[in-house]
Each structure stands twice: as structure tokens, then as C-alpha cells.
Amino acid sequence: DVQLVESGGGLVEPGGSLRLSCAASGFIFRSHTMSWVRQAPGKGLEWVSSITSSSSSTYHADSVRGRFTIFRDNAKKSLYLHMNSLRAEDTAVYYCARDLLPWFDPWGQGTLVIVSS
Amino acid sequence: QSVLTQPPSASGTPGQRVTISCSGSSSNIGNNTVNWYQQLPGTAPKLLFYSNNQRPSGVPDRFSGSKSGTSASLAISGLQSEDEADYYCATWDDSLNGVVFGGGTKLTVL
Numbered sequence: 001d002v003q004l005v006e007s008g009g010g011l012v013e014p015g016g017s018l019r020l021s022c023a024a025s026g027f028i029f030r031s032h033t034m035s036w037v038r039q040a041p042g043k044g045l046e047w048v049s050s051i052t053s054s055s056s057s058t059y060h061a062d063s064v065r066g067r068f069t070i071f072r073d074n075a076k077k078s079l080y081l082h083m084n085s086l087r088a089e090d091t092a093v094y095y096c097a098r099d100l101l102p103w104f105d106p107w108g109q110g111t112l113v114i115v116s117s
Numbered sequence: 118q119s120v121l122t123q124p125p126s127a128s129g130t131p132g133q134r135v136t137i138s139c140s141g142s143s144s145n146i147g148n149n150t151v152n153w154y155q156q157l158p159g160t161a162p163k164l165l166f167y168s169n170n171q172r173p174s175g176v177p178d179r180f181s182g183s184k185s186g187t188s189a190s191l192a193i194s195g196l197q198s199e200d201e202a203d204y205y206c207a208t209w210d211d212s213l214n215g216v217v218f219g220g221g222t223k224l225t226v227l
Contacts, residue, residue, distance in 0.1 A: 059214065
């Protein structure tokens with residue numbers, strides 16, 4: 001089965017940093033673009049970042065550009081999101097998803113990030 | 118405020134047909150295919166349709182998707198209680214150079 005499992009979420013103070021991880025299994029990870037999508041509590045979905053299969057290109061939403069970095073380790077079949085200068089509005093469940101250009105399938109179960117003092 | 122516009126809520130009784138709309142512009146829906154996601158309460162989103170009207174395996178044919186111009190719609194016929202969920206449309210936006218989502222529609226089965 002294709003599976004994505006996120007980890008690394010938690011409580012962090014405004015201005016702090018956090019790194020999310022996503023472990024992939026059940027498919028050829030190195031062949032696929034991967035993405036992060038987030039969902040603030042009680043709100044809709046927001047695309048955050050994407051990275052191509054070989055890491056040659058990365059894309060970020062305007063809301064996180066310059067603060068978040070997406071990267072991957074194909075040998076470890078893992079996707080990461082390094083988040084700096086975190087703000088209250090970054091509070092959300094962060095989902096990792098396989099990007100089939102341009103749809104996402106499947107999605108992980110999500111990891112919750114809370115930015116609060 | 119979302120780039121794609123969806124009604125915040127929709128409802129129907131079991132067996133009824135319900136339609137959810139998704140409105141965009143020439144830079145997104147007008148020039149790209151539309152995908153739909155279903156999010157059951159407390160769970161992660163799941164792909165419901167891709168490329169406007171392609172149904173992944175396992176999605177019942179009670180569900181159908183369509184696109185015309187800068188709008189798309191999701192139709193559910195023979196509504197069932199397990200269809201109660203949030204539904205999101207999404208597509209690529211050529212101007213923003215990223216994926217954009219609708220605000221989501223909460224479907225209630227009365």
C-alpha cells in the first residue's frame with residue numbers, strides 16, 4: 001500500500017523553527033514530485049510547497065516563501081519541511097502528499113503545528 | 118479568501134442529488150484541469166476526482182465531475198449518510214504559479 005507518515009509537529013513559540021518529516025513507502029519515491037499542504041484549524045486547504053523528484057526545482061506559496069524550505073532524501077524515502085520565523089498564522093495540520101501533477105494522491109494523516117507563546 | 122469560490126455549505130436528504138460548484142478564472146480553471154477532494158470528519162483529504170472527471174478506483178459512480186469554461190462542479194446522486202464530508206476543488210493557477218484550492222463545501226445529509 002502507498003503510505004505517507006508525517007512527524008515532527010508540536011508547539012513552538014513565534015519566531016521559532018521546526019522541521020517536519022514525511023516517510024514514504026509503497027511506491028517509487030524517487031520518481032515523484034512531493035508536496036506539503038496545510039489546513040488551519042477549522043479552515044480550508046492551502047498548498048505550501050512542492051519539490052521535484054530529483055530536487056532540481058522547488059516551489060513555495062507566497063505566504064511561506066523565504067521562511068520555509070522543502071527538501072528530500074530519496075535514499076531515505078523521506079520528505080522534509082524546514083520552517084523558520086514561524087508565525088501564529090502558520091498554526092495548522094501539515095499534510096505530506098504525492099504530487100501527480102497537478103493532483104495530490106495519497107495524503108498522509110497530517111502533523112499538527114501550533115505556534116503560540 | 119480562496120482563489121476558487123465554492124458555496125460554504127450544501128445539504129440533501131438520502132437518495133437525493135446534490136451539486137457543488139467551483140468558480141475560478143482564466144488563469145486557473147479556465148486553463149487547467151480541476152481536481153476534487155473529499156475530507157471525512159477528522160481525517161485527511163482523499164482524492165475524489167482528477168482531470169475534471171476521472172474517478173480513482175474505489176470512488177462510487179454516484180459521484181461525477183465536470184468542467185465548463187472557468188467553472189467546475191461535483192455531483193453526487195443517490196446521496197448517502199457516509200457522503201457527509203467537506204469537499205474541495207483545486208487546480209493549478211498560471212498567475213500564482215501554484216496549486217489553488219476552493220474554500221471547501223460542507224455537505225450535510227439531513
